[in-house]
Amino acid sequence: MNDDYLWDKSGEPDPEIQELENILAPLRYQPTPLELPDDVVVRRKWNYFPLLAIAATVLIALLAAGVWLRVRTENPTQPQQAKSIPSVPSVPGVPGVDKETPAPEVVQNVESPKKVVRKRSYVKKRESKEAIAAKEQVMLALRLASEKLKLAQKQIKTPHKIG
Numbered sequence: 001m002n003d004d005y006l007w008d009k010s011g012e013p014d015p016e017i018q019e020l021e022n023i024l025a026p027l028r029y030q031p032t033p034l035e036l037p038d039d040v041v042v043r044r045k046w047n048y049f050p051l052l053a054i055a056a057t058v059l060i061a062l063l064a065a066g067v068w069l070r071v072r073t074e075n076p077t078q079p080q081q082a083k084s085i086p087s088v089p090s091v092p093g094v095p096g097v098d099k100e101t102p103a104p105e106v107v108q109n110v111e112s113p114k115k116v117v118r119k120r121s122y123v124k125k126r127e128s129k130e131a132i133a134a135k136e137q138v139m140l141a142l143r144l145a146s147e148k149l150k151l152a153q154k155q156i157k158t159p160h161k162i163g
Helices: 003-008 015-027 049-073 113-157
Strands: none
16 A cells, blocks of 8 residues: 555556545535525624724723823922931921920011011022921932842842752
8 A cells, every 4th residue: 555645646546546536526526616595685893992992092091181280280299398307406496406406486577677578588598498308208218228228139139059
């Protein structure tokens, strides 16, 4: 028996194989085109899902942009104060920094230029002390973050032994 004939019809056919082919020939696949009756109308069904998905995406993007713009144009929020302020050296005459020094009087008479100047300098001193305290907090946080980063880098570089 020649195996090549079974796969690609090359070589000499075996008589038994030819007899089987002749018996099964009526059952062989014969492709025919699809024929529809005349009364059947073929309509295309449009799939609107991709168009709806695009429209919904654009709508959501527009809504998000509108909300973002509204939030950006509203009154700015009140600045948050630090929960714990590191120790600041005491300054005489500034309330809250030195507990022993009484707070200066609130200016009632605006016509007196000396009191107005004093009030402005008091506000500037207080703001500068708060700025210094905030700066010290940021520097401390940066130092801590730097040390932790160095520690993590050192742990990554050293090989770990298993077992």
